[in-house]
Amino acid sequence: MHHGAVPNLRLPRLPSRAGTALTAVVGGLCLAASVPPWGWWPLAFVGVALWDRLLAGAPAKARFLRSWLLGVCWLGPAMLWMFDLTAPGYPVAVAVFGAYVGVAGLAVPGRADRSWVRWLAVPGAFTLAEAARWTFPFGGVPLATTAMSQAAAPLGQVARVLCAIGVVFFVGVGGVALSAAYERRWRWAAGAAAAVVLASALAVLAPSGHDLRPIEVAIVQGGGKQGTRAANTDAREVFQRHLDASALVVPPVDLVLWPENVVDVEGPISTHTEGQKLSALARSLDATVIAGVTEGEGPEEFVNASVVYLPDGTEAGRYEKVRRVPFGEYVPFRGLIESIAGKGAGLPERDARAGTGPAVLDTPVGRVGVSISWEIFFTNRGRDATLHGGQILLNPTNGSSYWLTQVQTQQVASSRLRAIESGRWVLQAAPTGFSAVVDPDGRVIARTSISEQAVLQEVVALRDGDTIATVIGPLPVVVLSALMVALAWLLEWRRGRRRDEVDDAGPSVA
Numbered sequence: 001m002h003h004g005a006v007p008n009l010r011l012p013r014l015p016s017r018a019g020t021a022l023t024a025v026v027g028g029l030c031l032a033a034s035v036p037p038w039g040w041w042p043l044a045f046v047g048v049a050l051w052d053r054l055l056a057g058a059p060a061k062a063r064f065l066r067s068w069l070l071g072v073c074w075l076g077p078a079m080l081w082m083f084d085l086t087a088p089g090y091p092v093a094v095a096v097f098g099a100y101v102g103v104a105g106l107a108v109p110g111r112a113d114r115s116w117v118r119w120l121a122v123p124g125a126f127t128l129a130e131a132a133r134w135t136f137p138f139g140g141v142p143l144a145t146t147a148m149s150q151a152a153a154p155l156g157q158v159a160r161v162l163c164a165i166g167v168v169f170f171v172g173v174g175g176v177a178l179s180a181a182y183e184r185r186w187r188w189a190a191g192a193a194a195a196v197v198l199a200s201a202l203a204v205l206a207p208s209g210h211d212l213r214p215i216e217v218a219i220v221q222g223g224g225k226q227g228t229r230a231a232n233t234d235a236r237e238v239f240q241r242h243l244d245a246s247a248l249v250v251p252p253v254d255l256v257l258w259p260e261n262v263v264d265v266e267g268p269i270s271t272h273t274e275g276q277k278l279s280a281l282a283r284s285l286d287a288t289v290i291a292g293v294t295e296g297e298g299p300e301e302f303v304n305a306s307v308v309y310l311p312d313g314t315e316a317g318r319y320e321k322v323r324r325v326p327f328g329e330y331v332p333f334r335g336l337i338e339s340i341a342g343k344g345a346g347l348p349e350r351d352a353r354a355g356t357g358p359a360v361l362d363t364p365v366g367r368v369g370v371s372i373s374w375e376i377f378f379t380n381r382g383r384d385a386t387l388h389g390g391q392i393l394l395n396p397t398n399g400s401s402y403w404l405t406q407v408q409t410q411q412v413a414s415s416r417l418r419a420i421e422s423g424r425w426v427l428q429a430a431p432t433g434f435s436a437v438v439d440p441d442g443r444v445i446a447r448t449s450i451s452e453q454a455v456l457q458e459v460v461a462l463r464d465g466d467t468i469a470t471v472i473g474p475l476p477v478v479v480l481s482a483l484m485v486a487l488a489w490l491l492e493w494r495r496g497r498r499r500d501e502v503d504d505a506g507p508s509v510a
Contacts, residue, residue: 028073034149036409041153048175055110067105071098078144084403104129109492123172124484138326148413157203159420163474209423209465215254221435223453229401235264248455259429260292260398279313292396320355321372359385373397382418391462400432416442421469425460
C-alpha cells in the first residue's frame with residue numbers, strides 16, 4: 001500500500017430511506033405479534049434483530065427516529081385496547097412510549113467500526129427502555145412487554161432467577177444472535193444463542209420453593225357482557241351473578257376467591273346486606289371467602305380492597321390496593337387538568353385511596369399474597385407478597401370494561417410470570433374473564449372463557465421457600481444493562497481516540 005493511501009475499509013452500506021422505514025415497521029410488528037393475544041414468541045427475537053440492523057452504521061438522529069418508528073409499530077397494535085378507553089390518550093401514549101425505544105437507539109453506539117461493540121449495548125439498551133417504561137411515568141405502564149411474549153416459552157423460566165426484566169435482557173441477547181448470523185459472524189451468533197439456551201436451562205434447575213400442603217380452591221366468575229363500565233352497570237346485578245355462580249362450588253373447599261370490584265357499596269361493607277350475604281356464603285361452604293369490595297368514602301375517595309370472610313361468617317382482615325391505575329383509579333395532577341379541561345372532563349369522579357400494608361392476608365387456610373388487578377403486572381408487588389410469607393398469590397381483577405381481550409390475555413401472561421418469579425401458585429379471578437389457575441412453573445392449569453358464568457375448582461398447594469428472583473429482585477439486571485451500555489461506549493471512545501491519534505501522527509516516512 002502506498003504511504004498515505006486510504007485503507008480499503010468495508011463500511012456498512014446504508015439502505016434507502018424507504019427500506020429503513022419498512023424494516024422499522026416490520027420489526028415493530030414482529031414485537032407486537034410476539035405478545036398476547038397473538039403470542040408468536042419467536043418473533044420477539046426477530047424484532048430485536050431488525051432493530052439492531054437499523055442501528056448499524058447509523059448516525060444519532062437516524063438511530064432515534066428509526067427506533068421510535070419501530071416502537072410505535074410495536075406498541076400501537078399491542079396497546080390498541082387503550083383507544084376505546086381514551087381515544088385522544090392512545091396516540092399520545094404510543095408516541096411517548098415509542099420514544100423510550102428511540103432513546104434506547106441513541107444509547108447504542110451505531111457508528112462502531114466493530115459490530116461486537118454495538119452488540120454489547122443492544123441487550124442492555126433494550127432492557128433499560130423496558131425498565132423505564134415499567135417505572136415512569138405514574139409508576140409505569142408494563143403492558144405489551146417482551147417479557148410477556150416469553151411467558152409460555154422456554155425463555156420465560158429465566159424469570160425464576162432474574163425476574164421478568166431478565167427475560168427481556170435475554171430476548172435482546174437472542175436478537176443479537178440473529179443479527180450476528182445475518183452478518184455471518186458465526187462465533188458471536190453461536191455464543192449469543194448458547195447464552196440464551198444456557199440461561200433457560202439453568203433457570204429450570206434453579207430453586208423454586210417447595211410444597212407445604214394441598215388445599216381445595218374455587219375461583220368464581222359471575223359472567224356477563226364484556227366491555228361494560230361501572231357507570232352503565234347495576235352493581236346489585238353484578239353481585240347477584242357472583243352469588244349465583246357460587247352455587248356451582250362443590251364442597252368441601254378451603255378457599256373461595258371472588259374478583260375485584262364485584263361488591264360496590266357506599267361506606268363499610270359490614271353495614272350492608274352484601275356483607276351479610278358474603279358471611280352467609282362463607283358459613284354455608286364452611287370455607288374462607290375473599291371478595292373484591294369497593295367502598296365509597298365520600299364524594300372524593302373510595303377504597304379498593306380484598307376482604308376476608310372466615311368459615312364462621314366473621315369478617316376478618318382486608319388488603320387495600322397499593323398500586324393504583326393512573327387515570328383509572330386516580331387522576332394525577334387532577335387540579336391542573338380540571339382547571340384546563342373543566343371539572344369531570346370524562347375523568348373518574350373519585351380517587352382510590354392507596355393502601356399501605358404488606359401484600360398478604362392471614363387466613364385459616366394460610367398466609368395468602370394478594371396482587372389486585374393492575375398490581376399483577378409489577379414484579380415488586382408479587383415479590384412483596386412472597387417476602388412477607390405469602391404461600392399462594394391471589395389476583396382478583398376486573399377487566400370487564402376493556403375493549404377486545406388484549407388486556408385480559410396480557411394479564412394471564414403476567415400471572416404466569418409472577419408464578420415463575422415467586423414459585424407460587426397464582427389464582428386469577430375476573431368477573432367476565434379470563435379467570436385462571438397457574439402453577440409455579442407458569443403453566444395455565446385451567447382458564448375460563450370470556451363472559452361465561454363459571455367456577456374453576458382445583459387442588460393447589462401452599463408453598464414456602466424463595467426463588468433467586470425473590471431474593472435479588474430486578475435491580476441487578478438493570479445495573480448489568482447500564483454497565484454493558486457504558487462499556488460499549490467506553491470501547492467505542494477508546495477506538496475513536498486511537499484512530500484520532502493515528503490521524504494526527506500523519507503518514508509514516510520510509
